């Protein structure tokens with residue numbers, strides 16, 4: 001156990017690249033749930049994106065570090081990059097419980113789209129036993145979080161929560177397409193991330 005943190009938020013994602021939709025969502029959840037910190041964890045080998053080209057993890061990690069730098073509550077972890085093989089959330093959460101202790105409550109933050117996918121996640125019922133899920137509203141995501149809560153019955157009722165957050169119609173897919181077309185991404189990603197993308201020639 002390394003330090004006393006009572007409530008920790010986990011923002012998992014591919015972050016290819018990280019954008020203000022991720023940042024605004026994480027900050028809204030931190031505020032609402034009085035989280036002591038939010039750990040951004042770039043997935044090294046996202047199991048659900050294995051047929052897709054994903055930018056090398058080191059670039060995604062650096063961009064995430066740059067984007068979160070100015071918020072003292074935000075931290076970036078290479079925990080999934082340091083582990084070989086696919087990045088299963090359950091393995092990450094067990095590792096974090098070892099680091100922070102079992103007294104620390106873990107809140108896994110997702111968008112309303114990603115929460116729909118959790119029934120397919122590895123050992124999901126076990127995962128729900130050891131952490132909460134906060135599903136933040138995201139534009140264009142019509143299905144409510146209620147169907148997922150119902151899917152898991154009492155466990156879902158206790159552990160899956162919906163939070164209305166500022167809705168920003170932004171996705172990494174859209175940002176990658178904008179760059180390919182030569183469109184601006186100013187204000188959609190932090191300036192440091194925009195400069196890094198230009199310097200490294202990413203997404204061209």
Ligand code: ATP
Pocket residue numbers: 012013014015016021022025109110111112113114115136137138139168169170171172173174
């Ligand atoms: P892509 O377009 O490449 O699929 P993405 O923009 O959905 O990427 P991810 O890194 O896959 O970004 O998302 C990580 C987490 O952040 C997911 O839980 C996702 O639902 C959430 N998220 C992403 N964009 C937003 C947004 N604009 N508002 C709320 N949540 C978001």
